[in-house]
Amino acid sequence: MTHHDGRKPGLTEDTVALVAGLADLAVCGLSSAVGGVSGLLRRADLGDLLVDGQEETKARGRLLLNRHAAGAPAHLEVLARTVTARSQAESGSE
Numbered sequence: 001m002t003h004h005d006g007r008k009p010g011l012t013e014d015t016v017a018l019v020a021g022l023a024d025l026a027v028c029g030l031s032s033a034v035g036g037v038s039g040l041l042r043r044a045d046l047g048d049l050l051v052d053g054q055e056e057t058k059a060r061g062r063l064l065l066n067r068h069a070a071g072a073p074a075h076l077e078v079l080a081r082t083v084t085a086r087s088q089a090e091s092g093s094e
Contacts, residue, residue, distance in 0.1 A: 043049060 040046065040049075
């Protein structure tokens with residue numbers, strides 16, 4: 001927003017401008033999505049495409065859950081395994 005008296009916009013005006021910009025982005029995205037859906041509905045292999053999309057979405061969800069659910073192994077546990085493996089390798093080579 002511009003002011004004719006040269007002053008800077010306040011927090012409220014910045015917030016309104018930000019919300020208006022986000023709303024404009026949402027409307028543009030929604031109109032693009034509607035156009036894409038109408039093109040998608042004309043496809044003959046829509047059922048196969050939906051099944052593939054569902055499987056891919058499940059796979060992405062599993063990857064996300066595995067990435068965030070499984071914590072990293074404890075540092076001391078990894079260190080102990082490394083020391084044990086080295087000790088066993090040295091014992092076997094003598």
